[in-house]
Amino acid sequence: MVCGACGWSFAAEALRIRRPEDRGDEKLARLRREDGRGDIVFGAVLVMIGGLITALTYSFALTSGVGIYVIAYGPMIIGVIRIVQGLSKRFG
Numbered sequence: 001m002v003c004g005a006c007g008w009s010f011a012a013e014a015l016r017i018r019r020p021e022d023r024g025d026e027k028l029a030r031l032r033r034e035d036g037r038g039d040i041v042f043g044a045v046l047v048m049i050g051g052l053i054t055a056l057t058y059s060f061a062l063t064s065g066v067g068i069y070v071i072a073y074g075p076m077i078i079g080v081i082r083i084v085q086g087l088s089k090r091f092g
Contacts, residue, residue, distance in 0.1 A: 032089050039086030046079030 017077035061069035 014059045035092075036086040036089030039089060041086075043079040043082030043084075043086060046075045046082065048079075049077065050075035 050072040053070060053075070057069040059074075061067050
């Protein structure tokens with residue numbers, strides 16, 4: 001789509017990738033990488049919490065003879081998503 005008055009192309013502008021590094025904004029790029037590192041750490045903590053909950057409830061189910069345990073896949077899935085987002089920010 002092109003502006004009739006000035007000839008500016010909306011589609012071409014929308015498809016252009018704009019990363020902070022491309023604009024020469026190194027401070028913003030550094031902050032984005034640091035934010036990515038935080039996402040990676042937070043995601044790893046969530047995965048560990050989900051794994052720990054699963055392992056503890058499974059161990060309890062084995063020793064008590066109840067046979068019912070919790071698979072805490074919610075924190076693990078969210079953790080993996082945060083790790084991927086963090087890697088994207090850090091290296092993307």
